[in-house]
Amino acid sequence: MRPVDCHCHLEFEKFDSDREEVIERCRNELKFAVTAGTDLESNREALKLEDKNSDIIKSNLGLHPTYEDSFDDVEKVKEQIRANEPIAIGEIGLDHYHIKEGVKRREQEEVFNELLKLAEELSKPVVVHSRDAEQKTVELIERYDIPEVLLHCFNGSSSLARTASQKGMTIGVTTQVLYSKRVQKVVESLELKDIVLETDSPFLYRGSRNEPVNVTESAEKIANIKGVKYEDVVRETTKNAERIFG
């Protein structure tokens, strides 16, 4: 069994110089990697990457909560999602860390609600960003009937992580688990059935560029934290990833 990177951004510029090699390393070590679009243009790029590398790359289409200049594109993004039927809608969500202004937060919430509504209508999983707005994000999601929810890069409290997992949501554990005590605590408090691996590449790797195969390091760390075997972490998290992304 191989691990899955449930959330990365391979379409980002940071991979322009060696994207093919990065994807080749995914082929050698992973079951698959899911690249998430963040606006109209990056959604298009994510689709192209999946087209060209359908054996190993899957794509999500969304509208990122920090892309405030693109909020007006929400109807076009919805059309794009309807036209391409991605395996999941993401990256979407709320971000109160970058967006502080009340008016912008309300717009962000409207965009999120629009895309949650679409996920319910199309019966698609969602991949959700929730930085510094974890509680509110979970509350909004609960208003909709959505088949699978991945709380990507979850940085809330351990107790909210447990509550969300009891509601059937899955917690994305990024490579932050290698160095963040808070993420390590969240992992301690959850069971393997509640988590998936992700890198959020190119971000979150001790200051240097991250890439999908680094989920293997996370799996080792999680095995350590939980006192189980590496293979157990990979088997369980891959099973969860396949349940979400098929």
Ligand SMILES: [Zn+2]
């Ligand atoms: Zn992301």
